Amino acid sequence: MTSSTELDTGLPLDMIIFGGMGDLAMRKLLPALYMAYLHGNLPPSTRILSTGRQEFDRSAYLAHVQEHSRSFIAESNFNEQTWNGFLNLLVYVRLDVQQAADFNTLAEASRGGAQRVFYLSTAPSLFITICDKLSEAGLVDRNARVVLEKPLGRDLPSAIDINEAVGRHFAESQIYRIDHYLGKETVQNLMVLRFGNSILEPLWRAPNISSVQITVAEEVGVGSRAGFYDSTGAMRDMVQNHLLQLLCIVAMEPPTSLTPDAVRDEKLKVIRSLRRFRLADIARDTVRGQYGHGVSGNQEVPGYLEESNVPPDSKTETFVALRAHVDTWRWSKVPFYLRTGKRMARRSSKIVVEFANPPFPLFPETPGGVANRLVIELQPEEAIKLQVMAKQPGTGMKMQQVELNLDLQSAFQQRRAEAYERLLIDVVRGRLTHFMRRDELEAAWEWADPIINGWGTLDEKPHSYAAGSWGPAEAFALLARDGFSWIE
Structure with missing residues (x-):
């Protein structure tokens, strides 16, 4: 050893x-x-x-x-x-x-x-x-x-019940609500990227940023978890915790220090600034999907309704895409697109920050405009890529998108611990920064519950998508309305 x-x-x-x-x-x-x-x-x-x-x-x-x-x-x-x-x-x-x-x-x-x-x-x-x-x-x-x-509860009342009961025996400083995405090296690096570099901070706001995408795509199906999953769904299993935590780190204001409460105070402000969904918003700005029969990993796989322990009439979603808004000065009118699903085309988790086009089109012949993006890849590989435009070699002024790639695997010689290892060490050493606080968790449920309840009121079947695809067509239409497209 x-x-x-x-x-x-x-x-x-x-x-x-x-x-x-x-x-x-x-x-x-x-x-x-x-x-x-x-x-x-x-x-x-x-x-x-x-x-x-x-x-x-x-x-x-x-x-x-x-x-x-x-x-x-x-x-x-x-x-x-x-x-x-x-x-x-x-x-x-x-x-x-x-x-x-x-x-x-x-x-x-x-x-x-x-x-x-x-x-x-x-x-x-x-x-x-x-x-x-x-x-x-x-x-x-x-x-x-x-x-x-996680998931800690299935709605706000059950989360409050658990928090109250656990709090009778443990002080808040003894409680570690774990979300393993917060243990990923690239997620923690996002804090340094944002607040340790003077190049990015002045640009990290509207109108310089036109949109933010957060995708957590899984190639696997529900498998042996079908019994649990059917009573949970993608919104409770992934959006309310993993994706919302990633959104918080992208959107938060600089904390006064790296102490646990200073960081979590800023994340809480983001969740409380999330625009609440009304029923009309849910119908327009959210997409639920459920995978059907298809091909994944070069093998035919069953649809969700064909999985064992799944009721044949289940309306549980295995895919969610939605458009969210953080109602602060920094993020005014900037849409945050969240997407997660099972049996997707491949395993991929990434954050894409798309910067606004220059105000004057000096290079109008460039198809699709001038796309500058910061792409933060979380899995299967961890990397940070800045996509910029460069002139193609030869005559004329035609441009092409190129990448400035920070390969974290080769940039550092130190071993890169896995998320659970890093978080377990934090627990042993009493470091709470990368764990959720009670008020943060309950605020997340306050935002998620109206969406889940709204789906129940609308009582619509999830849109079907083939296993091995990138989800239902309606998820692509969600972005196309605003002139954007998912970055795969």
């Missing part, structure tokens, strides 16, 4: 994962914790306690981890000796969250005097029960921290 700088805490760590046998724990959390261990970013005497309902002894649990988690660690990062050392940190505790006695068993397994981090990788409906029983078992103290996975 490599060395690291001195850690912030002197306490041993007990990381306790509820839902520790689940998909998220195996694919993301344990590999992220292995990477943190590999690079010396876990405190000495760390233990990772995974809870589940299965009747596993230690050897059966470790075999399960070997089978379901090991493959999510890149071969370039795998070291057999380090992996075996990491496995020695793992403890399995059989626990049914409905049984108070099982929490007493967990209390016996946890060490007195350790800093406990409770990671709630379960359905949000279990958060209240888990926190109540943790407190009853005497597991919550002033050093404890709790991590809440």
